[in-house]
Amino acid sequence: MCAHYLGLTDAELERLVDELTMQCQRSRARVGADDEFAGVGVEAYPKSVVPIIVPKFDTAVGVPELEPGSLETARAQWGFEQQWTPQPVFNTRIESADKPMWRAPMEHDRCVIACRWFYESHGSEMAVSARTGRKIKQQYVFRVPDEPVMLIGGVRRGSQFSMVTTQANADMEPIHPRMPLIVRQGELDLWLGPDYRALADRSDIPLESKPVR
Secondary structure (H helix, E strand, O other): OOOOEEEOOHHHHHHHHHHHOOOOOOOOOOOOOOOOOOOOOEEEOOOOEEEEEEEOOOOOOOOOOOOOOOEEEEEEEEOEEEOOEEEEEOEEEHHHOOOHHHHHHHHHOEEEEEEEEEEEEEEEEEEEOOOOOOEEEEEEEEEOOOOOOEEEEEEEEOOEEEEEEEEOOOOOOOOOOEEEOEOOHHHHHHHOOOOHHHHOOOOOOOOEEEEOO
């Protein structure tokens, strides 16, 4: 499951929110465009406190159209703290939306994670760690081709958030059976509204990857 991504800085995320909610730019907001897998950002891991995008409305109701002022940034910890586990629960299956733990956040408090790329470990392929010299599962970095910023669905509970995942598509499946629920910029209204489950199928989202050396 995804446990590492390169997010945006606070300033970059605030600029992105402004662009996403400006009607003339909503379909193509490009922040910090890079042609290579490099750039400034915020490394995020479970328990990291990082900026995310949150709506100023109840996602169970949604809004007809995102407008200036309808979204804002907030800092939150990646992972829901639970009494039954010492580690935070940082991924949420979209198929679990009706389970008691996730019902309220999935219905009322969906959010958006903005990142440049995310990392995933291969299920069986091994590599030698450059830091420890030990064998570890090979990590891959993923991004959407030609898109400087990737939007991923999330859920929030107070000052904590979790990344929503769905079944892997053809680009992701050779590495891992699950993938983050990537949301196109033109689909934000849908993700932040009552019919969000229509986005569960991400088979048409292209992903490019390369191994982390």
